[in-house]
Amino acid sequence: MSEFTADLLYSRDEEDLRAAVRSLLADRADPVRLTAAAESPQGPYDPRLWTSLGTEMGLAGLLVPEKSGGAGATHREAAVVLEELGRTVAPVPFLTSAVIATEALLACEPEAAAGLLPALAAGTRTAVLAVPFSASPYGGAARTVTAAGGRLTGVVTSVADGTRADVFLVPADDGLYAVGRDAAAVEAMTSLDLTRPLARVRLDGAPGVRLTAATDAAVVRALRAGAGLLASEQLGVAEWCLTETVGYLKERRQFARRVGGFQALKHRLAQLWLQIVSARAAARYAADCLATGAADTDVAVAVAQSCAGQTAVRAAEEALQLHGGIGMTWEHPVHLYLKRAKSAQLALGSPGAHRQALAGLVDLPA
Amino acid sequence: MASQTSDAAGIRRRTHEFLAAHPPATTDPLAFHRARFDAGLAWVHYPEGLGGLGASRALQPVVDAEMDAAGAPGGNGPETNGIGLGMAAPTILRYGTEEQKRRFLRPLWCGEEIWCQLFSEPGAGSDLAGLATRAVRDEAGDWRVTGQKVWTSSAHNADFAILIARTDPDVPKHRGITYFLCDMRAEGVEVRPLRQITGEAEFNEVFLTGVRIPDAHRLGDLGDGWRVAQTTLNNERVAIGGGDVPREGGHIGLVSAVWRERPELRTPELHQRLLALWAEAEALRLSGARLRQQLVAGQPGPEGSAMKLGFARLAQEISGLGLELMGEEGLAYDDWTQVRPERVDFLGREAGYRYLRAKGNSIEGGTSEILLNIIAERVLGLPSEPRTDKDAAWKDLPR
Numbered sequence: 189m190s191e192f193t194a195d196l197l198y199s200r201d202e203e204d205l206r207a208a209v210r211s212l213l214a215d216r217a218d219p220v221r222l223t224a225a226a227e228s229p230q231g232p233y234d235p236r237l238w239t240s241l242g243t244e245m246g247l248a249g250l251l252v253p254e255k256s257g258g259a260g261a262t263h264r265e266a267a268v269v270l271e272e273l274g275r276t277v278a279p280v281p282f283l284t285s286a287v288i289a290t291e292a293l294l295a296c297e298p299e300a301a302a303g304l305l306p307a308l309a310a311g312t313r314t315a316v317l318a319v320p321f322s323a324s325p326y327g328g329a330a331r332t333v334t335a336a337g338g339r340l341t342g343v344v345t346s347v348a349d350g351t352r353a354d355v356f357l358v359p360a361d362d363g364l365y366a367v368g369r370d371a372a373a374v375e376a377m378t379s380l381d382l383t384r385p386l387a388r389v390r391l392d393g394a395p396g397v398r399l400t401a402a403t404d405a406a407v408v409r410a411l412r413a414g415a416g417l418l419a420s421e422q423l424g425v426a427e428w429c430l431t432e433t434v435g436y437l438k439e440r441r442q443f444a445r446r447v448g449g450f451q452a453l454k455h456r457l458a459q460l461w462l463q464i465v466s467a468r469a470a471a472r473y474a475a476d477c478l479a480t481g482a483a484d485t486d487v488a489v490a491v492a493q494s495c496a497g498q499t500a501v502r503a504a505e506e507a508l509q510l511h512g513g514i515g516m517t518w519e520h521p522v523h524l525y526l527k528r529a530k531s532a533q534l535a536l537g538s539p540g541a542h543r544q545a546l547a548g549l550v551d552l553p554a
Numbered sequence: 555m556a557s558q559t560s561d562a563a564g565i566r567r568r569t570h571e572f573l574a575a576h577p578p579a580t581t582d583p584l585a586f587h588r589a590r591f592d593a594g595l596a597w598v599h600y601p602e603g604l605g606g607l608g609a610s611r612a613l614q615p616v617v618d619a620e621m622d623a624a625g626a627p628g629g630n631g632p633e634t635n636g637i638g639l640g641m642a643a644p645t646i647l648r649y650g651t652e653e654q655k656r657r658f659l660r661p662l663w664c665g666e667e668i669w670c671q672l673f674s675e676p677g678a679g680s681d682l683a684g685l686a687t688r689a690v691r692d693e694a695g696d697w698r699v700t701g702q703k704v705w706t707s708s709a710h711n712a713d714f715a716i717l718i719a720r721t722d723p724d725v726p727k728h729r730g731i732t733y734f735l736c737d738m739r740a741e742g743v744e745v746r747p748l749r750q751i752t753g754e755a756e757f758n759e760v761f762l763t764g765v766r767i768p769d770a771h772r773l774g775d776l777g778d779g780w781r782v783a784q785t786t787l788n789n790e791r792v793a794i795g796g797g798d799v800p801r802e803g804g805h806i807g808l809v810s811a812v813w814r815e816r817p818e819l820r821t822p823e824l825h826q827r828l829l830a831l832w833a834e835a836e837a838l839r840l841s842g843a844r845l846r847q848q849l850v851a852g853q854p855g856p857e858g859s860a861m862k863l864g865f866a867r868l869a870q871e872i873s874g875l876g877l878e879l880m881g882e883e884g885l886a887y888d889d890w891t892q893v894r895p896e897r898v899d900f901l902g903r904e905a906g907y908r909y910l911r912a913k914g915n916s917i918e919g920g921t922s923e924i925l926l927n928i929i930a931e932r933v934l935g936l937p938s939e940p941r942t943d944k945d946a947a948w949k950d951l952p953r
Binding site for chain 2: 197437438455459469495550551
C-alpha cells in the first residue's frame with residue numbers, strides 16, 4: 189500500500205471560497221422563497237442567482253482550464269461550492285452544467301468543445317448531459333437516441349436541470365452530440381426533488397453537432413466526477429439538517445425541559461454527527477482523488493457514494509422526525525431537504541450500484 | 555549533532571547519524587532504546603531531554619520509517635505497553651513535575667517499566683467520578699490507599715499504575731479526587747485475574763489495602779485528579795480506534811482475505827453486507843487519516859471521540875459477519891483455556907474469539923452511550939440530563 193498522500197482538509201483558499209458562496213446564498217437563497225418558487229410555472233430557478241454565482245463569482249468555470257476561459261481550479265474547490273449549495277438546496281445548475289456537462293466536454297476533442305466551453309465557463313449558457321439523472325458511471329443505461337446524418341431522434345427522461353438548459357449533450361449510437369434547446373421538445377416533469385427539476389427531452393430529427401465518437405469515455409468521465417462531487421452536496425444537505433435540528437431541540441420545550449436534553453434524542457443526533465464525520469472524510473477523499481487524477485479515484489468515488497447518500501437521507505429523515513409535527517408541514521423547509529436527499533440517493537448510481545462496483549474494484553467478487 | 559530538526563530532511567539526517575553511531579545489529583536492544591530516547595528520537599514532539607526534540611508530531615513517521623528500514627529493535631511498543639505509551643505518558647508530560655518526568659518517561663518509553671490503569675471500580679464505571687477508593691494522608695505526609703479497582707488490563711505485568719482515588723469525601727465528587735502514580739510492587743497491592751467471555755484473563759481485579767504512595771508520586775494538585783484524568787481518558791479514546799491503519803487494516807482485512815480465499819463460503823446476502831461494511835470501514839479509516847491531518851495542522855477537532863465509537867460498532871458488525879461467513883467452522887471455538895495474554899490483540903486468534911473480544915470495544919475506555927453523551931453535549935452543545943449528583947458532597951450521595 190502506497191503512502192497516504194491525499195489532503196483531506198480544507199485549504200485557506202477553499203475556506204475563503206466557502207465563505208463567499210455562503211454569504212451570497214444566505215442573502216439570496218432563503219428557504220421561504222424557495223418553497224414559494226418551487227410550484228411557480230417557471231420552476232424554482234432564480235436566473236439572477238445563477239448569474240451571481242456562475243458568472244460574477246466565476247463558479248461556472250471552476251473546472252474549465254484558463255485557456256478555455258475558466259478558472260482552472262480543481263474538484264476540491266467545486267466540492268466546497270457543492271457543500272454550500274447542498275446546505276441551501278439552491279436551485280442552480282452547478283452540478284449538472286458546471287461539473288457533469290463540463291466534464292463531458294473536457295473529454296471531447298478540443299476543437300469540438302471549443303465552441304461551447306467558454307460560454308459554459310462564463311455562465312452565459314448552461315448545458316446538461318442528456319441522460320436520466322439515475323444513470324451510474326458503471327454503464328448499463330440504455331441509449332435511447334439514434335443518429336442519422338447528424339440528425340437525432342429519441343426521448344430521454346429524467347434529465348436533471350433540463351428545463352432551463354441551453355444545450356443538451358446527447359449520447360447517441362455513434363457519438364456524443366450537442367443539440368441546441370430550440371431543436372428539442374422539452375417538457376417539465378413533476379419531480380420528487382422540488383429544487384432540482386427534471387425534464388423529458390424529445391428529439392425528432394433534431395440537428396446535432398458531433399463532439400466525439402468516444403461516447404462512453406465522455407459519459408463515464410462526466411458521471412464519475414458527478415457522483416464523486418455529489419457526495420459533497422449530500423454532505424452539505426446532511427449538515428444543514430443536523431444543525432437545524434440541534435438548534436430546534438435546544439429551544440423546543442416539553443415536560444418543562446428543553447427536549448434536546450433527553451438522551452433518547454441526543455444519542456440519535458450524536459450518531460448522525462458520527463455518520464457525517466465519516467461522510468466528510470469520504471467526500472474529501474473523492475474530491476482530492478478527482479483533483480489529482482489519482483489511481484484510486486474509482487474506489488474513492490464508490491466509497492463516497494456508498495456513504496454520503498445514506499448519510500443525507502438519514503439526516504433529513506431524522507430532522508423531520510425530531511421536528512415533530514412542524515416537520516411534516518409544507519411551510520417548514522425540512523421537506524425540501526428530504527426530497528433533495530432521497531432523490532440524490534437515487535442519482536448517479538444508487539448506493540447499491542456503487543457497492544456493486546466496489547466488488548470488482550477491490551477484488552471482493554460475488 | 556547540530557543538524558536541523560524542524561524538517562523531514564533534518565530529522566532524517568539526524569536519524570541516520572544516530573543509526574551510524576548505534577548499529578541495530580550490534581547494539582543491545584535496551585541500550586539502543588535508551589540511546590534513542592536520549593537522542594530525542596523516541597517521540598520527536600516531546601521536549602528535548604524527555605525523548606523528543608520539540609519538533610512537529612508529523613515528523614515522527616519519518617524517524618520510524620528510517621528506524622524500521624535499519625532493523626531497529628522493537629519490544630517497547632504499544633502492543634506491550636499501550637497504557638504507558640498512550641495514556642500515562644501524555645498525562646505525565648502535561649501534569650508531571652520535572653522530577654516526575656525525568657524519573658518515569660524514559661523507562662516507560664524503553665519498555666523497562668510497564669504501566670496499567672487503576673480507574674474503574676465495581677461501583678464506578680460510567681460514573682467514574684463517583685469512585686470510592688480512598689487515599690488518606692499519613693503522619694509522614696505520604697498517602698495510604700485502600701479500595702478495589704477492576705477491568706485492569708496488564709495489571710499482572712505492570713510495574714506502575716496511573717491511579718485516581720478520593721482524597722476528600724466532603725466536597726462534590728468531581729472535586730475530591732487526586733491522581734497518583736502507584737508502584738504495583740508495593741505492599742498491599744493484590745492482583746487477581748478476571749476471566750472474560752473469551753475464556754482468557756486479560757483483565758484483573760486489583761485490591762489495594764493501605765498501599766503507601768509517596769506524595770512525590772502525586773500527579774497534579776490535590777483535588778485536581780478529575781481534570782488530570784481527562785487527559786488520560788481523551789488519549790485512551792484516541793488510542794482505541796484512532797490508529798493509523800492501511801486500507802483493509804483490522805477486522806475488515808481478515809474477513810476480506812477469507813472471502814477471497816474461500817469462494818465456497820460466499821452467499822449473495824453476505825456479499826451485500828461485506829461490501830457495505832468494507833465501504834464503511836474505509837470511510838472510517840479516512841476519518842482517522844483526516845483527524846491526524848487536523849492534529850498535524852494544529853486544528854484538533856472533536857472527531858477523536860467519533861473514532862472510538864465508529865471503530866467499536868464496525869468491529870462488532872464485521873467480526874459478527876466474519877463468524878457467519880465461516881459456516882460450520884464457526885460453530886467451533888479455538889480454546890477456552892484461561893490464558894493470561896501479555897498483549898491485548900483484538901485481531902488475534904480465530905473468528906469466534908474476535909467476535910467475542912469485539913463486544914468489549916463498546917464498553918472499555920468509555921461506553922458508547924457515554925461517548926454519545928459527550929458528543930451531544932460538548933460537540934453539538936445539547937443540554938445535559940437534569941442531575942442531582944453534581945453539587946452534593948460525595949459522602950452524601952445515595953449508594
